Amino acid sequence: xxxxxxxxxxxxxxxxxxxxxxxxxxxxxxxxxxxxxxxxxxxxxxxxxxxxxxxxxxxxxxxxxxxxxxxxxxxxxxxxxxxxxxxxxxxxxxxxxxxxxxxxxxxxxxxxxxxxxxxxxxxxxxxxxxxxxxxxxxxxxxxxxxxxxxxxxxxxxxxxxxxxxxxxxxxxxxxxxxxxxxxxxxxxxxxxxxxxxxxxxxxxxxxxxxxxxxxxxxxxxxxxxxxxxxxxxxxxxxxxxxxxxxxxxxxxxxxxxxxxxxxxxxxxxxxxxxxxxxxxxxxxxxx
Numbered sequence: 470x471x472x473x474x475x476x477x478x479x480x481x482x483x484x485x486x487x488x489x490x491x492x493x494x495x496x497x498x499x500x501x502x503x504x505x506x507x508x509x510x511x512x513x514x515x516x517x518x519x520x521x522x523x524x525x526x527x528x529x530x531x532x533x534x535x536x537x538x539x540x541x542x543x544x545x546x547x548x549x550x551x552x553x554x555x556x557x558x559x560x561x562x563x564x565x566x567x568x569x570x571x572x573x574x575x576x577x578x579x580x581x582x583x584x585x586x587x588x589x590x591x592x593x594x595x596x597x598x599x600x601x602x603x604x605x606x607x608x609x610x611x612x613x614x615x616x617x618x619x620x621x622x623x624x625x626x627x628x629x630x631x632x633x634x635x636x637x638x639x640x641x642x643x644x645x646x647x648x649x650x651x652x653x654x655x656x657x658x659x660x661x662x663x664x665x666x667x668x669x670x671x672x673x674x675x676x677x678x679x680x681x682x683x684x685x686x687x688x689x690x691x692x693x694x695x696x697x698x699x700x701x702x703x704x705x706x707x708x709x710x711x712x713x714x715x716x717x718x719x720x721x722x723x724x725x726x727x728x729x730x731x732x733x734x735x736x737x738x739x740x741x742x743x744x745x746x747x748x749x750x751x752x753x754x755x756x
Contacts, residue, residue, distance in 0.1 A: 491554070491601070492513045492554050492555050492599060492600055493513065493515045493551070493552060493553045493554045493555070494513050494514050494515060494516075494553060494554070494555045494556075494557065494599075494600070495514075495515055495516030495517070495535070495537055495548055495551050495553035495555070495556050495557070495573070496514065496516070496517060496556070496557035496558075496578075497518055497537070497540060497543065497556075497557065497558045497559065497561070497562050498557045498558060498559045498578040498735070499518075499521075499522070499523065499526060499732055499733035499734075499736070499739070500578070500592075500733050500734050500735030500736030500739050500740075501557045501578045501592070501596055501735075501736060502514065502517060502526060502529065502557075502733075502736065503525070503526060503733060503736035503737060503738035503739050504592070504593055504596050504736040504737045504738070505596065505600060506526070506738060507609060507736070507737035507738045508596070508597060508600060508602040508605050508606060508609065508737070509602065509605065510600040510601075510602050513600055514529070514534060515534065515535060515551045515552070515553055516534060516535040516536075516537040516547070516548060516551035516553060517529045517534050517535075517536070517537065518536070518537055518538055518539055518540055518543075519534070519536040520536070520538070520539045520540075521539060521540060521697075521698070521728070521732050522728075523726075523728035523729055523732060523733050523739075524726075524728070525729070525738065525739075525742065526733070535547055535548075535550065535551035537551065540561045540562070540732070541561055541562075543562060543565050543568075543569070545565075545568055545572070548569075548572055549572050553572065553573045554573055554574065555573060555574050555575075555576060555599060556569050556572065556573045556574070556575050556576070557576050557578050557596075558575060558576075558577060558578070559577065559578055559579040560579050563577075576595070576596075576599065578592055578595075578596070578735070580592060580735055584650075585646035585647070585650045585651060586614075586617075586650070586651060589735060589740065590610055592735065593606050593609070593610060593737060594606055594610075609737050610737075613737065613740065613741060616741070616744065617651055617652070617744065620652055620744055620748045621651075621652055621653045623748065623752060624652055624653065624654055624748065624751055624752070625653075627654045627655075627751045628686075628687035628688050628751060629655075629657060629685065629686045629687040629688070630648065630654050630655075630657070630686060630687070630688045630689075630690060630751060631657055631681065631684055631686035631688070631689050631690070631720075632644065632645045632648050632649075632689075632690045632692065633676055633681075633689060633690070633691055633692070634691075634692045634693075634694055634731075635691055635692070635693045635694060635695060635696075635702075635703040635708075636694045636695055637695055637700065637701070638703075639675060640675070640676045640677075640681070640691075641673050641674055641675055641676060642659070642663075642673075642674035642675075642676055643692055644656055645690075645692070645730075647734070647740065647743045647744070647747065648690065648747055651740070651744065652744065652747060652748070654747075654751065657684055657685075657686060658684075659674070659684065660680070660683045660684065662680060662683060663676065663680050663683075663684075677715075678711045678712050678714065678715035678717065679715045679716070681712055681715065681717050681720065682712065682715040682716035682717040682720075685717070685720075686717070686720050687719060687720065687721065688720070688721050688723060688750065688751060689708075689712070689720050689721070689722050689723065690723050690725055690747065690750065691703060691705075691708070691722060691723065691724050691725060692725050692727065692730040692731055693724060693725075693727040693731070694727070694731050696727035697727035697728050697730075697731035697732050698731075698732075702727070703724070705722050705724050708722050709722045723750045725746055725747075725750075726742075726746060729742055729743065729746070730743065
């Protein structure tokens, strides 16, 4: 199957906003950071969490931007010293909401609701409104949605695909909206032997190699949380062998880019990169 994948530069070439100097934006949300980058208003950014920048955002490690701490360890002094007029945050920083609000105006950029693309579009438009780049946002969204339709069509006959998260040697089900909602890849039914566990407000579905064999995927897309946060990454050869030993001989393991999928996402550039990565993996497998 041959298909065209979305080049990250496509979005950048589609927008040429002249940034307003009115906002000074500190962002803990990396997806919002890559949206601002795609809209051509990165000069409005004054602070970023430099400890965990994905490779595609490594330019923000420059001294021109203040390091405002980690995603779960904001540096309030550094943040205050960057003198932001707007702070972008998400669920990872919600426990510090009051302290952040004492520094500057807040915007929660978490994707809300059950429709991923609707929430995504709303976030892009809200950011564009704050940065005075509304026209460029509409152009970028039109290009992105057109590409999504191309890829959804190309993946109508996608192989049986299971998405999992790796964390310290364990695998968990990840019904990722980019794969299943945006690209329309069918989520696989879980057998009766697979049960979920709830801790506080969060629910996890552990998957053993035997369970994955019973699910019988052709492709296993792995989001490696351990690798993304600097812990011991999953070894794809070991994982492939463990699946084969359990009877999943035909399952092809594909390691997704850890930081892109676990730390960022939800931005114009990151969604384009995720679409490209999944489409390339599944179309390669189908050939």
